[in-house]
Amino acid sequence: MAGQWLLVALGALCLPAMAAGRVHVVNIEAMQFQPSTLDVQAGDTVVWKNKDPFPHTATAVDRSFDSGSLAPGAQWKMVVKKPGSVAYFCTLHETMRATLDVKPR
Ligand SMILES: [Cu+2]
Numbered sequence: 001m002a003g004q005w006l007l008v009a010l011g012a013l014c015l016p017a018m019a020a021g022r023v024h025v026v027n028i029e030a031m032q033f034q035p036s037t038l039d040v041q042a043g044d045t046v047v048w049k050n051k052d053p054f055p056h057t058a059t060a061v062d063r064s065f066d067s068g069s070l071a072p073g074a075q076w077k078m079v080v081k082k083p084g085s086v087a088y089f090c091t092l093h094e095t096m097r098a099t100l101d102v103k104p105r
Contacts, residue, residue, distance in 0.1 A: 024046050026049070028090075029052060037099045042103070045077055050070040051073075084102055086100045087099050
């Protein structure tokens with residue numbers, strides 16, 4: 001019987017770990033990051049999808065991340081680690097700007 005309770009306890013411990021890390025999508029379309037402000041938690045994954053017919057990048061102003069050139073139809077993903085607000089832009093079109101707000105988990 002004690003073995004069964006141990007399994008239940010282990011299962012309960014594992015659940016939060018499995019629930020961690022939501023996936024968020026930022027569409028790059030019509031020369032804009034959508035949404036332009038994205039709220040995530042540390043440990044989440046952000047996927048940038050280029051839906052324009054020309055290349056873009058998603059590059060942190062402080063260079064803490066950089067997708068490099070994303071071809072039309074390409075996507076790039078990153079696991080967000082550090083809490084804080086990170087402004088990012090497209091190095092190919094510097095008027096394209098957006099913000100990633102990372103809350104602590
Ligand atoms: Cu661009």
